[in-house]
Amino acid sequence: MAEHRPVLAVIGAGPAGLAAALAAAARGMRVVLIDSGVEAGGQFYRQPPHGLGARRPQALPHQRRTWERLRAGLDTHLAAERVVHLSDRHVWCVEGESTGFTVHALIGPEQQESVAVRADGVLLATGGYEKVLPFPGWTLPGVVTAGGAQALLKGGLVLPGRKAVVAGTGPLLLPVATGLAAAGAQVAALVESAGPSDFVRHSRAWAAVPAKLAEGMVHATRLLRHRVPVMVRHAVLEAHGTERVESVTVAALDAEGRPVPGTQRRLTCDTLAVGHGMLPHTDLADGLGCRLDGPRVYADDEQRTDVPGVWAAGEATGIGGAALSLAEGHIAGRSAAARLTGTVPDPREWAPAARARTRLRSSFATLDAAYAARPVRWTEQVTDETVVCRCEEVTAGAVREAVDTLGAGDLRTVKLLTRAGMGWCQGRVCEPGVAGVAGCELMPARRLLARPVPLGVLAAPPPDHTATPSQ
Structure with missing residues (x-):
């Protein structure tokens, strides 16, 4: 009788998921790598x-050498049948049972069928998503998230427009602006609500992360080369247009985060790429009952959650960038390989990754503090007519009425009274904006299903087989 070798399901094939899958497979684990993307990364x-025929695809991804190393390692484990890669699979639920876990994933772009994967352990590397805050005109065609503009450029080799304004706050704005400019777009301005003094105040901490400093200098040099104006301590107040965005109004911000009278300017553009930071993806962890530490999934020094057999790594445990995700994924993969095979993990095996994790967490905390040093009073610029929940077309006025007139005191009550967050995205996109307008605390919602699922899939009998690596 063949010896049973435990199976680890790694959900997500970004930096954390790839590092975890490689580390676990190298320690003898059978790994199922499940990802919504058509390609890993x-x-x-x-x-x-491949069908787009990019002439220089190597010019698009960040950290090309690291990616090539990860890709080569994955190919080696795939060839040896230590890893099965299920691409274009959209995980909607993970069931925990006494004998292990069942991962349910919708198949392909149509998502009308589901596959089930049986595993002894689960590693959540589900990443993060962009925080979206509403403002007048944000629903106009041509207004996209900063990450959405980057995805179009990287994944589709297309520009979202010919003349763009990149605005908001956070470290993502720099690579988006430089990427658009390098690809041929005219970037009318990079509009950042943080200011230089916010970063100077934390300058001593930057000495511990010279790579981040170097990366920032590279982006700054590219912005200068492409003559992109940088407007710090500024914010977009409104987007204007009829059939699509045609211009945006920007203004300087005072020390309280309010627009300074007389500083308003209108910039013409056909694209506004806007972002206000990132939030961890916690839906699958919520469904499993994992403890949340604020907006992120709690994980211990081995990247274990408080649910036995479940690990978490990368942006799901706190936004911190690709290098931190790689370190956490490596630790999680090695820990899972030891724990699921009944051996005692030796932290010395991942000591370099642990040191990198500590250093990178500290640096990102510093970076986060700099960007959040002086909050923007964005809710004061949101008119009552501004739509804040796009799925249900709920306006800011309706949300304010629910609070001021009907007595709603929390986000759930606002949702029940206005239907904000009851649409297709189930509040994943609009919750930060609705919470801000309502003046309510943003609390992660407990959702049994991590994405919309057809009723036919829910009603179908369980599949007869699952996809796992060979014995």
Whole structure:
């Protein structure tokens, strides 16, 4: 009788998921790598489809050498049948049972069928998603998220427009602006709500992360080369247009985060790429009952959650960038390989990754503090007519009425009274904006299903087989 070798299901094939899968497979684990992308890499290492015939695809991904090393390692484990890669699979639920876990994933772009994967352990590398805050005109065609503009460029080899304004706050704006400019777009301005003094105040901490400093200098040099104006301590107040965005109004911000009278300017553009930071993806962890530490999934020094048999790594445990995700994924993969085979993990095996994790977490905390040093009073610029929930077309006025007139005191009550967050995205996109307008605390919602699922899939009998690596 063949010896049973435990199976680890790794959900997500970005930096954390790839590092975890390689580390676990190298320690003898059978790994099922499940990802919604057609190709491995996630958003950070996103590749253009082969059919597009990119002349220089190597110019698009960040950290090309690291990606090539990860890709080569994955190919080696795939050839040896230590890893099965299920691409274009959209995980909607993970069931925990006494004998292990069942991962349910919708198949392909149509998502009308589901596959089930049986595993002894689950590693959540589900990444993060962009925080979206509403403002007048944000629903106009041509207004996209900063990450959406980057995805179009990396994955589709297309520009979202010919003349763009990149605005908001956060470290993502720099690579988006430089990427658009390098691809041929005219970037009218990079509009950042943080200011230089916010970063100077934390300058001593930057000495511990010279790579981040160097990366910032590279982006700054590219912006200068492409003559992109940088407007710090500024914000977009409104987007204007009829059939699509045609211009945006920007203004300087005072120390309280309010627009300074007399500083308003209108910039013409056909694209506004806007982002206000990132939030961890916690839906699958929520469904499993994992403890949340604020907006992120709790994980211990081995990247274990408080649910036995479940690990988490990368942006799901806190936004911190690709290098931190790689370190956490490596630790999680090695820990899972030891724990699931009944051996005691030796932290010395991942000591370098642990040191990198500590250093990178500290640096990102510093970076986060700099960007959030002086919050923007964005809700004061949101008119009552501004749609804040696009799925249900709920306006800011309706949300304010629910709070001021009907007495709603929390986000759930606002949702029940206005239907904000009851649409296709189930609040994943609009919750930060609705919470801000309502003046309510943003609390992660407990959702049994991580994405919309057809009723036919829910009603279908369980599949007869699952996809796992060979014995």
